[in-house]
Amino acid sequence: MSGKMSRLYRGETTVDFYGRRRIGFFLSLFVALVTVASLVSQGLNLGIDFKGGVAWEVPASKTFDVQHARDVLDANGISSKDAKVQVLTSGTDQRIRIQVGDQPTEKINVLKEAFAKDAGVNTDLVSVAAVSSTWGRSITEKALRALVVFFALVSLYIAFRFEWKMALAAIIAMVHDVLVSVGVYSLLGLEVTPATVVAFLTILGFSLYDTIVVFDKIQENDHRFKTSRVSYGDVINVSMNQVLMRSLNTSIAAILPVLSLLVLGSWVMGAIALQEFAVALLVGLLTGAYSSIYIASPLLGMFKEREAKYAGMRGHLALGPEMTRLILTGAAAGRRATAQRSEATRIDEAVEQASKDQDLETASTVLSHPPRPRKKGRR
Amino acid sequence: MRRRLLWSLIGVLVVAFGGFAGNLVAGNHPSLGLDLQGGASVTLEPIGTYDPAALDVAVDIIRKRVDSIGVAEPEIIRQGDTVIVNLPGVKDQKAALELVGSSGEVLLRPVKQVGTTQTTTTLPTGVTTTSGPGGATTTTLPTGATTTTSPAATSGGPGSVRRAANTTIPATTIATDTTIATDTTIATPRAVGAAPPTTVSGVTDSITTTADDRDRDAVLPGQQGDFVYLVGPTGATGKVFNNNAKAEISNGSWVVVVSLRDGAAGADQWNALATACFNGTDVCPTKQLAIVLDGKVISAPTVQEPVFSGGNVQITGSFTEKEAKQLAKYLQFGAVPVRFSAPTVQTVSASLGKDSLKAAIVSGLIGILLVLLFLLFYYRVMALVVFGGLTVSGLLLWSIISWLSKTNGLALTLSGTAGIIVSIGVTVDSYVVFFERLKDDVQSGRTLKNSAQRGFESAWRTILAADTVSLIGALVLWWLTVGSVRGFAFFLGLSTLTDIVVSYFYTRPTVLLLSRTRFLNSGRVLGVRRTPNATLGDQ
Numbered sequence A: 001m002s003g004k005m006s007r008l009y010r011g012e013t014t015v016d017f018y019g020r021r022r023i024g025f026f027l028s029l030f031v032a033l034v035t036v037a038s039l040v041s042q043g044l045n046l047g048i049d050f051k052g053g054v055a056w057e058v059p060a061s062k063t064f065d066v067q068h069a070r071d072v073l074d075a076n077g078i079s080s081k082d083a084k085v086q087v088l089t090s091g092t093d094q095r096i097r098i099q100v101g102d103q104p105t106e107k108i109n110v111l112k113e114a115f116a117k118d119a120g121v122n123t124d125l126v127s128v129a130a131v132s133s134t135w136g137r138s139i140t141e142k143a144l145r146a147l148v149v150f151f152a153l154v155s156l157y158i159a160f161r162f163e164w165k166m167a168l169a170a171i172i173a174m175v176h177d178v179l180v181s182v183g184v185y186s187l188l189g190l191e192v193t194p195a196t197v198v199a200f201l202t203i204l205g206f207s208l209y210d211t212i213v214v215f216d217k218i219q220e221n222d223h224r225f226k227t228s229r230v231s232y233g234d235v236i237n238v239s240m241n242q243v244l245m246r247s248l249n250t251s252i253a254a255i256l257p258v259l260s261l262l263v264l265g266s267w268v269m270g271a272i273a274l275q276e277f278a279v280a281l282l283v284g285l286l287t288g289a290y291s292s293i294y295i296a297s298p299l300l301g302m303f304k305e306r307e308a309k310y311a312g313m314r315g316h317l318a319l320g321p322e323m324t325r326l327i328l329t330g331a332a333a334g335r336r337a338t339a340q341r342s343e344a345t346r347i348d349e350a351v352e353q354a355s356k357d358q359d360l361e362t363a364s365t366v367l368s369h370p371p372r373p374r375k376k377g378r379r
Numbered sequence B: 001m002r003r004r005l006l007w008s009l010i011g012v013l014v015v016a017f018g019g020f021a022g023n024l025v026a027g028n029h030p031s032l033g034l035d036l037q038g039g040a041s042v043t044l045e046p047i048g049t050y051d052p053a054a055l056d057v058a059v060d061i062i063r064k065r066v067d068s069i070g071v072a073e074p075e076i077i078r079q080g081d082t083v084i085v086n087l088p089g090v091k092d093q094k095a096a097l098e099l100v101g102s103s104g105e106v107l108l109r110p111v112k113q114v115g116t117t118q119t120t121t122t123l124p125t126g127v128t129t130t131s132g133p134g135g136a137t138t139t140t141l142p143t144g145a146t147t148t149t150s151p152a153a154t155s156g157g158p159g160s161v162r163r164a165a166n167t168t169i170p171a172t173t174i175a176t177d178t179t180i181a182t183d184t185t186i187a188t189p190r191a192v193g194a195a196p197p198t199t200v201s202g203v204t205d206s207i208t209t210t211a212d213d214r215d216r217d218a219v220l221p222g223q224q225g226d227f228v229y230l231v232g233p234t235g236a237t238g239k240v241f242n243n244n245a246k247a248e249i250s251n252g253s254w255v256v257v258v259s260l261r262d263g264a265a266g267a268d269q270w271n272a273l274a275t276a277c278f279n280g281t282d283v284c285p286t287k288q289l290a291i292v293l294d295g296k297v298i299s300a301p302t303v304q305e306p307v308f309s310g311g312n313v314q315i316t317g318s319f320t321e322k323e324a325k326q327l328a329k330y331l332q333f334g335a336v337p338v339r340f341s342a343p344t345v346q347t348v349s350a351s352l353g354k355d356s357l358k359a360a361i362v363s364g365l366i367g368i369l370l371v372l373l374f375l376l377f378y379y380r381v382m383a384l385v386v387f388g389g390l391t392v393s394g395l396l397l398w399s400i401i402s403w404l405s406k407t408n409g410l411a412l413t414l415s416g417t418a419g420i421i422v423s424i425g426v427t428v429d430s431y432v433v434f435f436e437r438l439k440d441d442v443q444s445g446r447t448l449k450n451s452a453q454r455g456f457e458s459a460w461r462t463i464l465a466a467d468t469v470s471l472i473g474a475l476v477l478w479w480l481t482v483g484s485v486r487g488f489a490f491f492l493g494l495s496t497l498t499d500i501v502v503s504y505f506y507t508r509p510t511v512l513l514l515s516r517t518r519f520l521n522s523g524r525v526l527g528v529r530r531t532p533n534a535t536l537g538d539q
Helices: A002-008 A021-041 A067-077 A105-119 A136-160 A166-188 A194-224 A232-268 A272-307 A321-329 A345-359 B002-025 B052-069 B090-101 B200-206 B266-276 B321-332 B354-408 B414-443 B448-480 B485-513
Strands: A054-060 A084-090 A093-100 A129-130 B039-044 B075-077 B081-088 B106-116 B137-140 B146-149 B160-163 B219-223 B227-229 B244-251 B255-259 B291-295 B295-297 B312-319 B345-346
Touching: A002 B354, A021 A166, A054 A105, A054 B244, A067 A084, A067 A093, A067 A321, A067 B039, A067 B485, A129 B081, A129 B146, A136 A194, A136 B448, A136 B485, A166 A194, A166 A272, A166 A321, A194 A232, A194 A272, A194 B414, A194 B485, A232 A272, A232 B414, A272 B160, A272 B219, A272 B244, A272 B354, B002 B354, B002 B485, B081 B345, B081 B414, B106 B266, B106 B414, B227 B291, B244 B321, B255 B321, B266 B291, B291 B321, B345 B485, B354 B414, B354 B485, B414 B448
Parallel strands: none
Antiparallel strands: A054 A093, A054 A129, A084 A093, A084 B345, A129 B075, B039 B081, B039 B345, B075 B081, B106 B227, B106 B291, B137 B146, B160 B312, B219 B227, B244 B255, B255 B312, B291 B295
């Protein structure tokens, strides 16, 4: 490993996340607008668990099993992928229950006859009924109410454990995650099932978890830099670079099983039911990882920079070697601690300093003092 | 210190492996949900005339009831006018039938005797107990068992019934919330025609409010299970009330107010019952009227008026807000005029099919393998600690899920699996947070031994903060939702708790102990080289 990878591995990156915050904001704003447009124009493709539909019950026979039922559906232009086919058993009597979304009356009758023919029974033995959703309106309402309560409680907790500006940033990032995930589903027309909803909830939890870890680091660094004059943007940049490897590792560890579920389980082994579920998890995990880096933290920076404490240093960002120095020593370079200077000299000096500091990137050279002699005796 | 670490490590390993072995020996294993394994399908057909809107309310009641047995994720469908309830786990078919099949009807039955569930069967004839506080009276039963009955109520449970304040006749009596002394020992009330009262539980178990014995005397347990009531035949059903029961504050305490339906089906039935109870006739010697739902007395207020001419009924008692609202809800549900015929049970196959389950398991395992390989590449030797940690978490989760599958009807659905799969990420994250910190320290010149303790403390803070948020989420979702969201919340909470336990009792001692070994302090640990010349001062 060498070059960028090696620096990433050792946590020595100096990416200016905060300075490039607008890229993330614009991207997210764009996606949010597309989501809204897509929701208005084509809405969500809700599965039969949400919408209800029609169910046939057909006596099972040697010639008629679950696979046959699916074949009949496909032959009649109804995608068997979205159908729910189950075997009902009471005693020795077996019936096959086929449930699909709403169909026109003619189609229902055509299928009734097709099923009866395939099963080799009289049409009267095939029952048809309208079916309500298993995931009724009341469940959705309860889930939404729970979500609101959850947001409120989490905000309170973050405000208590960290500060309210972090709570606000974290909640906005979560809303962002919901928007993006819903947008992807609406755009691609993927079917929304109860499992998908649950997957989204999982993701919200994960995204929030990720954000908290980043905020914890920011808070730690904020204390660390208390004595030196650094802008809040610097605090964020330093923290982000420090946790970058953690964020990447954790995301990889979370995404690998999901990816395996999608690629192996769904595509290679052909379990289609897993696809929607895995896609939901994948989209959510990626959005969650993105939002804690590009939405939550920059937002926090913008809220905090307005505070009197940081207003003086607003817009000043330590970049490149200067950031390395901040990360390693926790102190701003000497001249940064003095009063502000004109923009021109600042840039000149930065360029000059950058050329000077080009090889000052390891801990040993950044340190101006020799290491303190080790104390003797017990530790 | 070292010994304590060792004990913690040994403790958690014993619990994890012991739990696993114990469940294995007992034959417990996680039962799978409807989507993965199928289950019992109960069909309910409404009989008589009913309001279609009432059917929705009935579905709600059934859902609530099914949710109350445990953590299974039921599927409730209206197919035409029939209601189909699918329950995971075919083993419990009979229990499912009983649960779903009960009427959901509120019955009003006069109370003949009240007792606590404590039993004293050996009392000889004629022995009486001293009267307890609250003016409890003592009655001697012909069989020799001594029963103390009390004119009224405990807090929250039974209360009193009187006309609502807005009736034309001034309220002549004041609700007296006398209390059944819980410390008095009360013998079993003997059910008429029942076997000698050996234990109360034996009697109550055998009696349920089926259509047959709603017209006979029965011994029913109270809602909290601390009282039993001997109640007479059903005098009226919840249908005497309009669907407007609500809880409100009157004179500074919570009361439940409901109005009576007019005519023979409502007010007349109620008043006949009220008069009998108010006069303390043989039918209703205690003057209490039990409100019974599904074989349980949810409240037994004392009747304070012979005739409720205003059409309004007010139930007072020292209710909390929650209890009052609960009672109001029951009265409302009880007024739902839907009755179902005897339910039929079928088994229903998995909706996802065996191939899905197999694919999920295989790809899930391969996914975990990939994660382990990645960690091995990244953290080298220390990845072995993560292997161990994931094994311990896995065993703990498996044991808990297996145990709850057996005891509480827990079922693992695809949604639940979602929680678990993502929790792999969260679990691994705890290690990543910790190791990244160690790596930073080692890189800047500290020895592993030096940084382990400090590193854990700061990582622990982060882990705790992040896990607390997950726990809040799990609890809120668990309390406020139903069905599969609830199932998900359960698994999220479970895996988060496991993460906290494993981090503290497994990861901490393992890393701290390992950090003292010579092996890990030489060479490249965690994949980074220590830079001995660059020892940083304490920050």
